[in-house]
Every structure is written in structure tokens, then in C-alpha cells.
Amino acid sequence: xxxxxxxxxxxxxxxxxxxxxxxxxxxxxxxxxxxxxxxxxxxxxxxxxxxxxxxxxxxxxxxxxxxxxxxxxxxxxxxxxxxxxxxxxxxxxxxxxxxxxxxxxxxxxxxxxxxxxxxxxxxxxxxxxxxxxxxxxxxxxxxxxxxxxxxxxxxxxxxxxxxxxxxxxxxxxxxxxxxxxxxxxxxxxxxxxxxxxxxxxxxxxxxxxxxxxxxxxxxxxxxxxxxxxxxxxxxxxxxxxxxxxxxxxxxxxxxxxxxxxxxxxxxxxxxxxxxxxxxxxxxxxxxxxxxxxxxxxxxxxxxx
Amino acid sequence: xxxxxxxxxxxxxxxxxxxxxxxxxxxxxxxxxxxxxxxxxxxxxxxxxxxxxxxxxxxxxxxxxxxxxxxxxxxxxxxxxxxxxxxxxxxxxxxxxxxxxxxxxxxxxxxxxxxxxxxxxxxxxxxxxxxxxxxxxxxxxxxxxxxxxxxxxxxxxxxxxxxxxxxxxxxxxxxxxxxxxxxxxxxxxxxxxxxxxxxxxxxxxxxxxxxxxxxxxxxxxxxxxxxxxxxxxxxxxxxxxxxxxxxxxxxxxxxxxxxxxxxxxxxxxxxxxxxxxxxxxxxxxxxxxxxxxxxxxxxxxxxxxx
Numbered sequence: 001x002x003x004x005x006x007x008x009x010x011x012x013x014x015x016x017x018x019x020x021x022x023x024x025x026x027x028x029x030x031x032x033x034x035x036x037x038x039x040x041x042x043x044x045x046x047x048x049x050x051x052x053x054x055x056x057x058x059x060x061x062x063x064x065x066x067x068x069x070x071x072x073x074x075x076x077x078x079x080x081x082x083x084x085x086x087x088x089x090x091x092x093x094x095x096x097x098x099x100x101x102x103x104x105x106x107x108x109x110x111x112x113x114x115x116x117x118x119x120x121x122x123x124x125x126x127x128x129x130x131x132x133x134x135x136x137x138x139x140x141x142x143x144x145x146x147x148x149x150x151x152x153x154x155x156x157x158x159x160x161x162x163x164x165x166x167x168x169x170x171x172x173x174x175x176x177x178x179x180x181x182x183x184x185x186x187x188x189x190x191x192x193x194x195x196x197x198x199x200x201x202x203x204x205x206x207x208x209x210x211x212x213x214x215x216x217x218x219x220x221x222x223x224x225x226x227x228x229x230x231x232x233x234x235x236x237x238x239x240x241x242x243x244x245x246x247x248x249x250x251x252x253x254x255x256x257x258x259x260x261x262x263x264x265x266x267x268x269x270x271x272x273x274x275x276x277x278x279x280x281x282x283x284x285x286x287x288x289x290x291x292x293x294x295x296x297x298x299x300x301x302x303x304x
Numbered sequence: 305x306x307x308x309x310x311x312x313x314x315x316x317x318x319x320x321x322x323x324x325x326x327x328x329x330x331x332x333x334x335x336x337x338x339x340x341x342x343x344x345x346x347x348x349x350x351x352x353x354x355x356x357x358x359x360x361x362x363x364x365x366x367x368x369x370x371x372x373x374x375x376x377x378x379x380x381x382x383x384x385x386x387x388x389x390x391x392x393x394x395x396x397x398x399x400x401x402x403x404x405x406x407x408x409x410x411x412x413x414x415x416x417x418x419x420x421x422x423x424x425x426x427x428x429x430x431x432x433x434x435x436x437x438x439x440x441x442x443x444x445x446x447x448x449x450x451x452x453x454x455x456x457x458x459x460x461x462x463x464x465x466x467x468x469x470x471x472x473x474x475x476x477x478x479x480x481x482x483x484x485x486x487x488x489x490x491x492x493x494x495x496x497x498x499x500x501x502x503x504x505x506x507x508x509x510x511x512x513x514x515x516x517x518x519x520x521x522x523x524x525x526x527x528x529x530x531x532x533x534x535x536x537x538x539x540x541x542x543x544x545x546x547x548x549x550x551x552x553x554x555x556x557x558x559x560x561x562x563x564x565x566x567x568x569x570x571x572x573x574x575x576x577x578x579x580x581x582x583x584x585x586x587x588x589x590x591x592x593x594x595x596x597x598x599x600x601x602x603x604x605x606x607x608x609x610x
Contacts, residue, residue, distance in 0.1 A: 146449055
């Protein structure tokens with residue numbers, strides 16, 4: 001145990017995140033060149049390169065490296081996860097959906113480029129994610145890449161992101177949203193893509209089925225954790241700190257964990273998920289698992 | 305055309321395949337929770353009267369190489385799913401603002417704009433998912449499946465159909481109308497032919513020919529469609545019928561009917577020229593591909609209800 005503590009102490013999370021985010025940003029920048037029609041590609045780049053934290057790509061790379069793979073083989077899947085995340089934000093922000101004007105502290109895509117371009121840029125990012133995995137993944141067997149495609153496809157369609165958004169839309173304004181419904185929304189809107197990011201990394205890294213499933217469970221926990229923390233932050237932080245409209249969930253009568261079970265219990269639930277996530281990593285080499293442990297902590301204790 | 309070609313019964317081939325494709329599409333989108341989204345997806349994908357031109361092109365090309373159509377069905381269905389996804393988005397109020405599609409209400413008119421966007425978003429990945437999970441691995445190697453995925457993603461993406469729709473929306477200059485046609489109507493036909501070739505194990509040289517063939521057939525079909533549209537509008541005018549609405553801008557309208565007819569003939573012979581050599585190698589299995597070209601011009605029977 002003493003050794004483990006030392007390892008965690010020695011792991012520099014900030015420089016790890018900075019280094020990984022830099023290589024992800026470079027790869028994303030190269031994945032979408034400015035070409036005709038310019039406005040579509042500008043719009044795609046505007047949202048994709050808006051400087052998010054790159055949590056999904058980094059999870060993908062970290063999982064790949066944990067099971068013995070290298071960053072390069074995970075990078076196309078990592079970029080694809082970010083493209084999908086971005087496209088779902090672009091479409092969710094549209095006036096006919098959540099009607100958000102601000103995202104990551106900047107005007108949303110449709111505010112800058114108009115609604116039709118925003119819809120098309122989202123569609124194009126979705127397609128590019130698959131094209132990128134299929135064409136740019138090197139040094140990985142086609143059988144594994146096919147599994148990666150399947151993993152991503154499942155997590156974003158009507159069994160994943162879209163399902164979450166549909167149920168979310170259906171329950172907005174409803175006064176009787178139950179805990180299991182809230183959980184369904186969060187699992188589908190947030191957790192499944194985090195899960196597929198981790199699982200894609202584990203697959204391209206050559207993880208055994210057992211390792212892939214452990215990491216899948218890890219990702220499920222931190223996926224839900226991510227959203228519980230988001231709900232908590234929405235109550236406790238200002239708009240400026242968050243870079244988006246705070247308290248919006250409460251104002252728009254949106255159901256959140258703090259509203260359903262109270263702030264204290266929400267915090268306790270977050271702790272429980274964080275602990276459960278880390279338990280999944282206990283069989284791995286602690287040095288190699290350090291980035292994922294730190295990512296779980298980051299998600300649990302982040303301030304925006 | 306040669307006697308052998310004229311013996312080929314395209315209508316039976318096509319309608320038989322439509323029945324099979326419709327059945328497979330029906331199975332591939334079972335209704336689950338949350339029901340709404342599946343209903344919206346099914347409404348568009350299972351629309352009565354759809355021609356299934358992309359799936360049929362894909363299957364016919366796969367069969368050209370003597371590979372069972374079982375290898376092509378999942379990709380064929382996926383082509384239809386991504387096609388419908390882009391039509392759903394094209395019809396949206398911010399886009400072409402079409403309330404009708406195939407003679408009935410468009411997806412957003414029934415399910416709302418939000419559901420229509422999400423149904424499209426769900427159909428794209430469902431198509432990819434369908435290909436990777438349902439293509440028999442005994443018939444198609446994984447490396448070919450990946451090339452199919454890459455091909456479809458490119459065709460629907462930012463330099464393909466998205467580009468076509470964008471240029472169409474921004475009222476592209478008249479000089480660009482031909483380019484818009486290529487992107488909106490040539491791209492998917494090209495992709496369908498190439499996917500069929502990939503599944504059938506075509507050589508790279510054959511794939512290039514299929515690419516040009518598919519694109520020419522897709523554009524040809526549209527140019528003829530536009531010529532027929534102009535003729536319909538003229539007949540209605542002469543018959544003194546009330547003109548409900550002025551049809552959309554089209555390539556044929558921009559260049560005039562004479563030039564459009566010339567273009568159609570040129571596309572017809574270009575498409576057939578790409579098939580040179582296939583007959584020698586693959587015999588009468590090439591007949592469906594010739595008959596698609598002639599059908600695009602002649603429309604000697606009715607398929608679907610567009």
C-alpha cells in the first residue's frame with residue numbers, strides 16, 4: 001500500500017492531461033482540414049477545436065496504454081469519440097432541442113453559422129468519426145477495428161446518446177421524474193460515450209476480454225459520476241466559473257440529483273461511484289493504472 | 305443493346321429485391337424504449353413506395369462478382385438508412401423546408417423537428433452497426449468491411465452529400481448547379497456501386513470503373529428526372545391547370561432541355577463505357593448494371609411512387 005501511495009504521489013496529473021490534450025488537439029486539427037465547402041469545415045472545426053478538456057479521447061488513450069498498447073494506435077478512436085461528443089453537443093444546443101446560446105464560454109455553433117449549417121456540421125462530424133476510425137487506425141487488426149466501429153455505433157444511436165436525449169426531451173418540464181429515469185438519461189447521454197471511449201482504447205490496445213469488461217465497468221461508474229458531479233456543480237457554481245449558463249437546470253425545472261435526493265446524498269453517491277470505479281482497476285499494475293485513477297478523481301472533484 | 309441484355313427482366317429483379325430489402329429493413333429497426341425515436345426512424349425507412357435504388361445497385365454489383373447477395377444485404381440496408389437519414393435532415397424547416405416526401409408528410413411534420421434530427425442522428429450509426437454486426441464473416445473479410453464503412457462515411461460526409469446539401473441551400477451559382485447534382489445525387493449511387501464491388505472482391509481497377517459508373521448513373525437518373533419535371537410543368541401550363549408551386553431550381557432548368565438531353569445521352573454512354581470488359585469476364589451477370597443505365601433514361605415501368 002505504501003508503494004501505491006508513492007506512485008500516486010509521483011504521478012503528475014496536470015502535466016499528463018496537458019501532454020495528452022496537446023497531442024489530441026494536434027490530431028484533431030489534422031483530421032479536419034479546411035477544404036470546400038469552407039463554411040461547413042469551418043463550422044466543424046469551430047466546435048471541435050473549441051478547447052474542451054478532451055476527457056473522452058484521453059480516457060481512450062489511457063485505457064489503451066493501460067493494457068499495453070501505444071498512443072498512436074488509439075488516436076483515431078480517441079479523435080472519433082471527441083467528434084461524436086462535439087456533434088451531439090451541436091445538435092443538442094439547437095433551438096428545437098435545448099436551445100443553448102453558450103457552450104464552453106463561446107457562442108454555440110448555430111449562433112455563429114446558422115441552424116442549417118449546424119445540423120450539417122453535426123452530420124459531417126458523425127460521418128467523419130467512422131471514416132477516421134476505418135481509414136486512419138494503423139497497426140491494429142481489422143477484426144479489432146471492426147469491434148471498435150461497433151462499440152462506437154452502439155453508443156451514439158438509439159441505444160445510446162440519442163436515446164438519452166429523447167428521454168431527456170420527454171421529461172423536461174415533467175414534475176414527476178423518477179430517479180431511475182434520471183439515471184437512464186445520464187447513462188445514455190453521458191456514460192455510454194465515456195464507456196465506449198474506454199472500451200475502444202482497451203480493444204485497440206490489445207486488452208483481453210476480461211480486461212475490456214473491467215474497464216467497461218470502470219467507465220460506466222465514472223460516466224454516471226461525471227453527470228452527478230455536473231448536477232452538483234450546477235447548484236454550487238456561478239456561470240462564469242462553469243463557462244455555461246449555471247442554474248439553468250433548476251430554472252428550466254430540469255430534474256437533477258440534488259433536486260431528487262438532496263445535495264449531501266448526491267455528494268455521497270458521487271463518492272460511492274468513484275470508489276466503485278477504482279475497485280475495477282485494482283487488478284492492474286498500479287503504475288500503469290495511475291492515469292485512470294487520477295482521471296476518476298479529476299471527474300469526481302473537478303470544479304467546472 | 306444486345307439480345308442477351310434485352311432478355312434480362314429488370315422489373316422482376318428489382319421488385320423481388322425490394323420485397324427482400326423491405327423485410328430486412330423491417331427487422332433491423334425493432335421498436336424498443338424510447339418508442340418515439342424508433343417509430344420516427346421506421347416511418348421514414350419503411351416508407352411505402354421507396355425505390356431502394358442504392359441497395360439494389362449495391363447488391364447487383366456484388367452479384368456481378370459471383371458473390372452471394374447475402375454478403376451485400378447488411379450494407380444495402382445501411383445505404384438505405386443513411387440515405388433516409390439525410391433526406392429527413394434535408395426536409396427540415398431550416399433546410400429545404402419540405403412538408404411532403406413520397407406523397408406523404410415528412411418526418412418532422414409528424415414527429416417534430418427535434419425527433420427528426422435525432423432520428424437522422426440515430427440512423428447513421430445504425431447503418432454502420434448493421435454492417436459490422438450482420439455481414440457474414442465467411443463471405444466478407446473484415447478488411448473489406450472497414451473499406452465499406454470508410455466509403456459510406458466519406459459519401460455522406462462533409463465533401464459528399466453534406467457538401468451537396470450545403471451548396472444547394474446557399475443558392476449556389478447557376479454555374480455550380482452541375483456540381484450540386486453530382487454531390488447530391490451522384491455520390492450515393494457511386495458509393496453503392498463501390499460498396500458492392502468491395503463486398504464482391506473487386507480489384508482496384510474494377511472499383512475505379514464502378515465508381516465512375518455509379519456516379520454517372522446517379523446523375524443521369526436525376527437529369528432525366530428534371531427533364532421529365534420540366535415537361536410535366538409545361539403540360540400543366542398548356543392544360544391551363546393552376547400552378548400550385550414553381551418547381552425547384554434544377555440543372556435541366558439552368559441549361560435548358562436541349563442541353564440536358566445531350567448531357568443525359570453523354571452520361572448514358574459514359575456509364576456503359578465503364579462496363580466494358582465486365583461482360584467478357586463475368587458474362588450475363590453484368591446485365592442488371594446495363595439495364596440500370598437504360599432504365600434511368602427510359603423509365604419503361606414504374607417502381608415505387610416518388
